């Protein structure tokens with residue numbers, strides 16, 4: 001009811017359209033959800049002996065026992081060994097002013113000041129000169145300066161000077177596509193720039209690349225996905241570029257905060273720049289980073305601790321902050337916007353923690369404020385602007401703006417975060433932007449902040465916001481069993497090692513194992529009786545894996561990235577590919593055999609088939625082409641090409657192509673990776689432990705950060721929004737600013753200690769135990785075909801959707817969905833696991 005009453009025709013059509021899309025989606029998934037989730041086929045068993053009840057590190061079987069897992073098909077043809085890939089790196093660009101013997105940078109030469117003037121500035125601002133000289137000396141640097149301090153100059157000036165000396169390029173990795181075009185057009189005329197991102201047409205992209213190759217561009221801006229995709233060789237990947245002088249990672253805090261599960265490509269940015277583009281010098285730029293985040297960033301960028309340049313954490317003086325807790329936050333917001341302090345403002349931005357809230361609050365403001373603000377017939381009271389990924393996947397920041405009619409007169413001004421922010425950083429970014437003249441990227445260009453005093457107000461609820469934010473943290477964690485399944489799929493055993501490794505060598509081998517071994521190294525190892533697998537290309541089909549692990553695609557990719565970035569480089573991620581070849585041959589076996597004479601992959605596939613599987617009649621088969629190419633020692637691309645050519649036959653005389661009637665299609669998007677097939681059970685256990693520990697640590701850190709922020713904000717909050725209605729309270733604002741500065745200095749906001757017992761905003765589990773156990777049993781009996789895990793049950797009680805238990809299906813059952821949001825997730829998981837075990841007996 002809430003959204004229909006105020007919404008007109010177009011929105012209704014949108015709703016119907018969404019419903020239709022939803023139906024189509026679930027028709028496709030029907031077979032999984034109607035008959036219940038497919039039962040896991042992989043057992044919760046030891047890697048070594050296949051028994052339940054222990055992992056392989058405690059396995060009673062002797063180590064020399066053969067691995068009981070099934071092995072791949074034997075090779076039936078002589079194949080060439082794959083040649084290890086040696087990336088051809090572009091030449092490195094030497095520093096413009098080499099550092100002195102002890103690594104010190106030179107005095108700033110006149111040439112640099114001239115270039116500064118050319119860029120339109122008379123003098124450096126604090127922090128700029130030092131950063132510029134470091135980059136010109138080839139020293140990687142991380143620069144943490146507040147928004148508006150002039151960080152962009154620190155890559156613009158070196159880019160200009162490097163390009164003046166020799167044809168070279170500066171790469172800028174920027175996460176915000178909407179900002180990239182603005183950044184390119186906003187550069188000084190002497191600096192030529194281009195950008196490449198997914199929002200461009202092919203023509204625009206080709207024209208940008210042509211300019212880059214012709215060395216007409218000094219700065220190339222890339223999204224992380226474009227960079228990583230290009231390095232992995234996806235279609236439309238980047239061609240050979242001019243040498244790279246240095247790479248700048250803008251909004252570098254994303255390297256540390258966003259990369260996990262949200263944009264996994266960020267995890268690989270530095271590695272790709274180093275290994276595929278030959279970059280030696282990095283510049284990281286960020287406005288908001290705590291000490292631990294900047295340590296993490298510095299490590300990824302290869303910046304020594306002493307080369308992290310941090311400016312003071314200054315919150316603009318024209319910014320008055322206030323925070324209040326209100327029983328009814330919606331009413332508080334309306335009261336606030338009707339007050340004298342806000343009534344005369346031209347526009348207001350409201351940030352919410354949930355996507356659904358923006359729609360609701362936009363409608364609320366439309367109803368309550370139209371008359372109060374007297375906007376006339378063309379005036380628009382509020383509009384919800386979605387921002388961020390699909391619903392339910394993560395916390396979103398949405399803005400609801402109150403706008404006056406007449407597009408050129410619209411000025412978004414103060415920022416009013418309406419809910420508790422997930423971290424001090426999450427709160428400060430919108431606040432700073434309101435105070436510093438920064439406008440939200442979605443606004444049309446030409447809008448801006450006039451520089452007036454403004455007053456962001458946070459309205460905190462009594463703990464409900466915290467519960468919502470906690471849900472997002474729990475949504476990203478996973479079980480040990482899921483991690484184990486992923487490890488099992490990523491490292492299936494192979495038959496290419498010829499000698500068994502002596503048991504006593506096992507520990508030594510696991511100490512230092514590069515994923516790609518050169519043939520000479522392998523030969524040496526083989527002579528010592530230590531034959532080592534060179535690695536195999538594997539395809540892990542995305543959708544089946546997502547269902548089997550009950551993990552979103554991004555979370556799986558993140559775990560695979562962790563393995564690639566591990567010092568032992570357990571695997572190498574390749575470009576995603578369509579892994580299955582579907583082949584339909586109307587002429588049956590005789591035609592297939594005839595075609596196999598000119599198509600080695602088809603010949604190998606036929607040879608691998610057991611005799612009884614080969615029948616007469618028309619053929620329609622599907623096989624894993626990645627596995628086939630790997631078994632032949634071929635690269636995937638030529639194998640696919642050879643199979644595709646089965647569809648045509650060249651005329652012997654004219655050379656024209658004739659249709660053979662054979663249909664070849666590639667299906668099933670898959671993660672593609674290169675991994676060894678001879679890992680010992682002990683090594684696989686090590687990998688599982690490493691991955692699971694990372695997942696758990698991330699969850700605990702995020703929860704602790706949330707708790708600290710919540711406690712700190714509540715410690716200074718007004719009990720109601722009343723005092724915020726009047727003119728800004730300077731003392732209150734100063735306390736809040738100190739709190740935020742403390743967050744970045746990591747004193748722990750408000751100097752609060754973490755407390756034991758139930759989390760803020762949660763009830764004691766003991767008071768609810770009987771009720772919860774009943775609900776769990778009720779849930780298990782309502783869905784008898786499902787194989788629930790403790791985590792799955794806790795997710796349903798907290799209203800967290802997952803691939804196997806989607807909100808669209810389970811959210812409809814209000815008996816369970818979000819029912820116990822006020823209780824600890826871990827405690828719910830524990831109780832659910834106990835009940836599931838009892839239920840199984």
Ligand SMILES: Nc1ncnc2c1ncn2[C@@H]1O[C@H](COP(=O)(O)OP(=O)(O)OP(=O)(O)O)[C@@H](O)[C@H]1O
Nearest residue numbers: 121123124125146147148149150151152153287438
């Ligand atoms: N040395 C300087 N002297 C005067 N103005 C400068 C100087 N350096 C930068 N500026 C100006 O400061 C403004 C803000 O600069 P810039 O956009 O680089 O800030 P920023 O730190 O990158 O902000 P954000 O964090 O929002 O990206 C720009 O208008 C820029 O021209």
